[in-house]
Amino acid sequence: MLTPEEIALGRRCIDLALAEGASAVRVTLNKSLTDTVGMLSGEVDKVTHSLDRSITLCIFADGRYGTFSLNRLEETAMQAFIRKAVATVRMLAPDPYRHMPDKDRKVTDALTGREAGRFDPAYEAIDTGKRLELARQSSIWPRKDSLEKGFSLLSEEGEYSDSIYDTLVLDSDGLYARHTLTSYSVYYEATVADLDGNRFSGFWWDSSPFLSGILPAIGSCARKALDRAVAQIGPGPHPGGRISLAVQAGCASKLLDPLLTALSGFSIQQKNSFLLDCLGKKVFSERFTVRDMPRKVGSPAGKWFDSEGIATFDAPIIEGGVVKQYFINTYIAAKTGLAPTVEDITHPVVESTGDCRSEEDILRLLGEGILVTGFNGGNSNSATGDFSYGIEGFAFSGGKITHPVREMLMTGNFITLWQHLAAVADDARPCATYAIPTLAFTDVDVR
Amino acid sequence: MIKDKQYYLDLFGVDEEILRRLAAEGIARGGDYTDLFFESSTLGMLLLRDGEVTSGGEHLDYGVGIRVLSGEKTGYAYAESTTPADMLSAARAASAIAGGGAPGDLRVNDLLRLSRDRADSFAEAAANGSRLVRKYFPGAPNPSADRYPFRQNWADTPMREFVPFLNRLDNAVRTRDSRVEKVKAMLSYDVRDVLMFNSLEELKYDTRPLGSLSVTVIFSQNGKYDTKSVSRSFRTGAEMLTDSLLEEMAAEVVKGVDERFDARRPKGGEMSVVMGAGASGILLHEAMGHAFEADFNRKGQSVFSSRMGQRICPEGINILDDATLKGNRGALNFDDEGVPGQKTYMVEDGILTSYLHDRISARSFGVSPTGNGRRESFRYPPIPRMRATYMESGNADPESIIASVRSGIYVDDFSNGQVKIGEGDFTFYVRSGFLIEDGRLTMPVKDVNIIGNGPRALADIRAVGNDLRVDDGAWTCGKEQNVPVSCGIPTVLVSKLTVGGE
Numbered sequence: 001m002l003t004p005e006e007i008a009l010g011r012r013c014i015d016l017a018l019a020e021g022a023s024a025v026r027v028t029l030n031k032s033l034t035d036t037v038g039m040l041s042g043e044v045d046k047v048t049h050s051l052d053r054s055i056t057l058c059i060f061a062d063g064r065y066g067t068f069s070l071n072r073l074e075e076t077a078m079q080a081f082i083r084k085a086v087a088t089v090r091m092l093a094p095d096p097y098r099h100m101p102d103k104d105r106k107v108t109d110a111l112t113g114r115e116a117g118r119f120d121p122a123y124e125a126i127d128t129g130k131r132l133e134l135a136r137q138s139s140i141w142p143r144k145d146s147l148e149k150g151f152s153l154l155s156e157e158g159e160y161s162d163s164i165y166d167t168l169v170l171d172s173d174g175l176y177a178r179h180t181l182t183s184y185s186v187y188y189e190a191t192v193a194d195l196d197g198n199r200f201s202g203f204w205w206d207s208s209p210f211l212s213g214i215l216p217a218i219g220s221c222a223r224k225a226l227d228r229a230v231a232q233i234g235p236g237p238h239p240g241g242r243i244s245l246a247v248q249a250g251c252a253s254k255l256l257d258p259l260l261t262a263l264s265g266f267s268i269q270q271k272n273s274f275l276l277d278c279l280g281k282k283v284f285s286e287r288f289t290v291r292d293m294p295r296k297v298g299s300p301a302g303k304w305f306d307s308e309g310i311a312t313f314d315a316p317i318i319e320g321g322v323v324k325q326y327f328i329n330t331y332i333a334a335k336t337g338l339a340p341t342v343e344d345i346t347h348p349v350v351e352s353t354g355d356c357r358s359e360e361d362i363l364r365l366l367g368e369g370i371l372v373t374g375f376n377g378g379n380s381n382s383a384t385g386d387f388s389y390g391i392e393g394f395a396f397s398g399g400k401i402t403h404p405v406r407e408m409l410m411t412g413n414f415i416t417l418w419q420h421l422a423a424v425a426d427d428a429r430p431c432a433t434y435a436i437p438t439l440a441f442t443d444v445d446v447r
Numbered sequence: 448m449i450k451d452k453q454y455y456l457d458l459f460g461v462d463e464e465i466l467r468r469l470a471a472e473g474i475a476r477g478g479d480y481t482d483l484f485f486e487s488s489t490l491g492m493l494l495l496r497d498g499e500v501t502s503g504g505e506h507l508d509y510g511v512g513i514r515v516l517s518g519e520k521t522g523y524a525y526a527e528s529t530t531p532a533d534m535l536s537a538a539r540a541a542s543a544i545a546g547g548g549a550p551g552d553l554r555v556n557d558l559l560r561l562s563r564d565r566a567d568s569f570a571e572a573a574a575n576g577s578r579l580v581r582k583y584f585p586g587a588p589n590p591s592a593d594r595y596p597f598r599q600n601w602a603d604t605p606m607r608e609f610v611p612f613l614n615r616l617d618n619a620v621r622t623r624d625s626r627v628e629k630v631k632a633m634l635s636y637d638v639r640d641v642l643m644f645n646s647l648e649e650l651k652y653d654t655r656p657l658g659s660l661s662v663t664v665i666f667s668q669n670g671k672y673d674t675k676s677v678s679r680s681f682r683t684g685a686e687m688l689t690d691s692l693l694e695e696m697a698a699e700v701v702k703g704v705d706e707r708f709d710a711r712r713p714k715g716g717e718m719s720v721v722m723g724a725g726a727s728g729i730l731l732h733e734a735m736g737h738a739f740e741a742d743f744n745r746k747g748q749s750v751f752s753s754r755m756g757q758r759i760c761p762e763g764i765n766i767l768d769d770a771t772l773k774g775n776r777g778a779l780n781f782d783d784e785g786v787p788g789q790k791t792y793m794v795e796d797g798i799l800t801s802y803l804h805d806r807i808s809a810r811s812f813g814v815s816p817t818g819n820g821r822r823e824s825f826r827y828p829p830i831p832r833m834r835a836t837y838m839e840s841g842n843a844d845p846e847s848i849i850a851s852v853r854s855g856i857y858v859d860d861f862s863n864g865q866v867k868i869g870e871g872d873f874t875f876y877v878r879s880g881f882l883i884e885d886g887r888l889t890m891p892v893k894d895v896n897i898i899g900n901g902p903r904a905l906a907d908i909r910a911v912g913n914d915l916r917v918d919d920g921a922w923t924c925g926k927e928q929n930v931p932v933s934c935g936i937p938t939v940l941v942s943k944l945t946v947g948g949e
C-alpha cells in the first residue's frame with residue numbers, strides 16, 4: 001500500500017534530519033484506508049471513505065530527544081518541518097538515557113509486512129457495491145415484525161467496515177520493519193422496549209483479518225445484539241455483598257488492562273504502579289497465567305515488532321501467579337537498569353485452568369453469584385490498584401441464570417481480586433486482541 | 448481568534464470559485480446539501496519528568512473533509528491535500544451516498560440554487576408548530592465578537608520559552624510537600640485554523656487556540672504511594688502561563704494529601720450524595736447531557752426520546768449547554784457546521800425544552816440547529832456534541848445543604864464517567880470526597896464509582912446551591928470522537944445514588 005515514492009521519502013527524511021544535525025533518527029510511515037457503511041433501522045445511513053497517511057520522526061540530537069509528525073508527505077513541506085524539529089529537540093534538557101536500541105534486538109524478519117499472516121488478498125476485490133451488499137445483509141430490521149415477541153425493537157444501528165493498514169519503520173542504523181494487515185468488522189446495537197415502555201440496549205461486534213472470517217458474523221451480529229438487549233428485560237434486585245462473580249469472555253479486558261499498565265516500564269520508573277518491585281514474586285492466584293503471544297501467525301493481534309522496531313517474542317507475563325515480565329523499552333532500561341524487553345504487550349492470552357471449558361461450567365462451579373456481561377464506567381488508582389466499576393449482567397443460583405441485574409458496582413483491589421481467581425474457562429473469543437476466556441472470581445464486593 | 452478571510456483561503460490554497468464547484472459536485476449526484484471543512488492544526492507538547500523537560504514534539508495535521516447529505520443520510524470522505532483533483536475525488540466519494548448517476552448538465556449556480564431550494568422545502572415541511580426555524584446562517588465572522596482572542600500564538604512561540612515555566616511548576620510542587628516522590632507536568636497546545644463552506648454558500652472561518660496544562664504527582668508516605676492530578680485548559684494563547692496559574696495548580700495538587708493517605712472505602716450502597724460545585728458537573732454531562740444529544744433521540748435510542756416538553760426535574764432548575772463562555776475549553780465562535788456558537792437551554796424551570804442539534808437532527812425535528820455540530824477533526828463528520836454544560840445557581844447555601852444530610856457522601860474530585868443511552872444508567876468515578884455523618888464532613892473517601900439512572904437522578908435533586916462554578920479542567924468527551932468540553936454545577940444534593948464500597 002505504501003508506494004515506493006513514499007518509502008523513498010521516509011529514507012529522505014532520515015537524511016534530512018541527519019544533515020540538520022541529528023545524531024540518529026527513526027521514521028515511521030503509516031498509511032491506512034477504511035471504508036464504512038453505517039446502517040440505521042434497515043437503511044444505509046452513512047458511507048465514509050478514509051485514506052490516512054502520516055510520517056512520524058523520533059529525533060535524537062545532542063543527547064536530547066523529541067517526536068514530530070505530519071501528514072503532508074511532500075518534500076518541500078518536510079524540509080522546513082525537519083529543520084524546526086531538530087532545532088526544537090536542541091532546546092530540550094539533555095537526557096543521557098536516550099539512545100537508539102541495540103541492533104541485535106531489532107527485528108530482521110518483517111520485510112514484506114505479511115509475515116504475521118494478517119493480510120487478506122481478497123481485500124483488493126472489495127468494492128463499494130460489495131460493501132453495501134454486506135451491510136444490507138447484516139441488518140435484521142426487515143424481519144422486525146416477526147422478531148418482536150413481548151418487546152418492541154425501537155432502533156437498530158450498526159456498521160460494516162473494512163480496512164487496510166501499512167506501517168513501515170526505518171532508522172538511521174538501517175532498520176527496515178514492515179507490518180501490513182487487513183481487517184473486516186461488523187458492529188450492531190439494538191434498543192428495545194418492554195411492554196411497559198422501559199428501554200434496554202445491547203451490542204455485539206465481530207472482526208477478522210479475513211473476509212471469509214467475517215462472513216458468518218454478517219448474518220448473526222445484529223441478532224446477537226438484539227438478543228443481548230432482550231435478555232435484560234425484567235431486571236431484578238440483588239442483595240450484593242461479598243459474592244462470587246463470573247465475568248463473560250470478551251468483556252474482562254477492563255480487569256486485565258490495569259495490570260498490564262502496572263507492568264509498563266514507565267509506570268514502574270515513575271513509581272505509579274501497584275506492581276512495583278514485584279518481578280519474580282508470586283502476587284496473584286497460582287491459577288492465573290497470562291502470556292504475550294505476538295508471534296501467533298494469523299491471530300487478530302500478531303505483530304513482529306514494537307514501536308522501536310524491537311523483535312517481539314512469545315513469553316509468559318504472569319505465570320502461576322508470579323510476575324515474570326515488565327515491559328521495558330530502551331529508554332526505561334537505561335534509566336532503571338532493568339533488562340530491556342519490549343515496549344508493551346501485543347496479544348495477551350489468559351490461559352485456561354483446564355477444569356472449566358465454558359461459561360456454563362464456570363456458573364456451575366461457582367453455584368451462586370452474578371455473571372458480568374458488561375461494565376458501565378468506573379476506574380482504578382494506578383498507584384494502589386484500588387478499583388470501582390459499574391457492572392451489569394445476570395444473577396445466577398444453582399449454576400443457572402435467574403434474572404438480569406443492573407446499576408450495580410464491584411469495588412476492590414486488583415491484587416486481591418486476582419488472588420481470588422478460581423477458574424478460567426477455554427472460550428476466549430477468537431476475534432479479540434485480549435484473549436480472555438470466562439473468568440470465575442470469589443469473594444468480590446458488589447453493591 | 449478570527450483573522451481575515453484571505454488568510455484562510457491562502458492557507459488552504461483555494462478561492463471561492465473552487466469552493467462553489469466542490470459544493471456543487473455533491474449536489475450534482477443527487478445530494479441535498481454539501482459542506483466542506485478545511486482544517487490545519489498545530490499540536491505541540493512538552494513533558495517534564497524527573498525534574499527535567501526532556502521530551503517534546505510538534506505534530507501538524509492538514510486536510511479537508513467533504514460531507515454530502517441526502518435526506519438524513521451522510522456520505523463522507525476527506526483528503527489530506529487540497530489540490531483540486533484530490534478534493535474533487537473526495538467530493539465524488541462522499542456523493543456516493545446519494546446514489547445518483549453521473550452529473551447532468553446543470554451549472555454550478557443551478558446546483559447551488561437547487562440545494563437552497565431543498566433547504567427551503569425541509570423547513571416548510573417541518574412540523575414545528577409556530578416556532579421560528581432559522582434555516583440559514585449567512586454573514587462573515589465578526590472578529591470583535593471573538594470568544595477566544597489571544598495575544599501570543601502558541602504555534603509561533605519557540606518551545607524553549609515554555610521550559611522555564613514547567614521547571615518552576617515542578618519546583619513549586621516539590622517545595623510544598625516533602626512527600627512528593629515524582630512530578631510529571633505536561634503542557635500541550637492545539638491551534639487550529641478552520642474554513643467552512645457549504646452548498647447554501649455560507650462561508651465561515653476561525654482560529655481556535657487551546658492550551659492545556661496538567662500536573663500529576665506521586666506521593667510516598669511510610670512505604671505507601673498515592674497519586675493526584677490537576678489540570679487546566681483554556682481557549683487562549685500562551686499568555687495563559689501566568690505565575691498565578693502556576694501557584695494555583697501547585698497548591699491544588701498537594702491539597703488533601705493527608706486525607707488521601709487516610710482515606711478509606713465507605714460502606715457501599717444507596718445513599719444521599721452532595722455534589723460539590725464545579726467538577727461535579729460531570730453528573731449533568733453523563734446523566735442527561737448525552738441523552739439530550741439529538742442524534743440519539745432522532746434514532747429513538749435515548750431514554751429521553753419521548754419526553755420533550757415534560758417535567759424531568761424539580762421546579763427552579765435550569766440546565767444549559769453554552770458555547771459563549773469567553774476563553775472556556777467548550778467555547779466556540781461557530782460549530783463545525785458553521786452555525787454560530789450559542790447558549791442552549793435544555794431544561795428550563797425543570798421542563799425539558801431542547802435537545803442539542805446539528806443540522807441533520809434539526810431538520811429531522813423541524814427546529815433550528817443549536818450550534819452543537821462538532822467533530823474531532825476533518826477526518827470525521829460532525830455529530831451533536833456538548834460544549835460547556837452546566838446548571839444555573841439555585842438559592843441554597845452550600846453549607847446548609849451538607850448540614851441537611853444525616854448520612855451520605857460529599858464528592859468533588861472526579862476522573863471519568865460513562866452512560867448507557869438506552870437505559871439512562873450513568874456512572875462517574877470519584878477520586879476523593881468525604882463521608883457526611885449528621886450534617887458534617889467526616890471520614891475522607893477515595894476511588895469509588897457512583898452509579899445511577901439519569902431520569903431518576905434528575906428527579907431526585909433535592910437542593911441546588913447558590914455557588915455555580917464551571918470547572919476549568921481538561922475534560923474531553925469521547926462519544927465516537929474526542930472533543931474538548933467543560934462542565935459545571937453549583938453544590939447539589941441528590942437524594943439517592945448507589946455508591947461503591949466495602
